[in-house]
Amino acid sequence: MECKVITFLRAYKNYDPAAKSMLEILLLYPGPRAVFFHRIAHALYQCKLFFIARLVADISRTLTGIEIHPGATLGKRLVIDHGVGCVIGETAVIGDDCVIFHGVTLGGMKFEPVKRHPTVGNNVLIGTGAKVLGPITIGDGSKIGANAVVIKDLPPNSIIVAPQAVVLK
Secondary structure (H helix, E strand, O other): OOOHHHHHHHHHHHHOOOOOOHHHHHHHOHHHHHHHHHHHHHHHHHOOOHHHHHHHHHHHHHHHOOEEOOOOEEOOOOEEEOOOOOEEOOOOEEOOOOEEEOOOEEEOOOOOOOOOOOEEOOOOEEOOOOEEEOOOEEOOOOEEOOOOEEOOOEOOOOEEEOOOOEEOO
């Protein structure tokens, strides 16, 4: 049985042909670092230690350029490629084996204390600069192109591109 950290790093290694070693990924890639800090912040948040959770999240954002609210739920083997400028909101849920590029926002469109961020299925790819907004669901296996703005549910295996943001499949 393989350790969770090794499985996580292997997801990056399998995804990124530029990665020369798992040590390089562990020490030099901002995505794994942000996910590691998030796991700590999320555990604190679930224990209702909100201030400390936000402090850990803020330190992570400062070090990585990736902002993940401690309340967000991240699946296994999430790959955040490059990552600078990513924002993942409090009620966002991301499934397993997803890839998110830099500048992606999983944001809200309301200010009430309700589910206001997206739920992203498994095996979803979200391209550079895409904005996925509101309490919508992105189906398993979907691909969202660079700079697309998504404000409606996407069925499984959808492909959506900007600027028209038309579902192609």
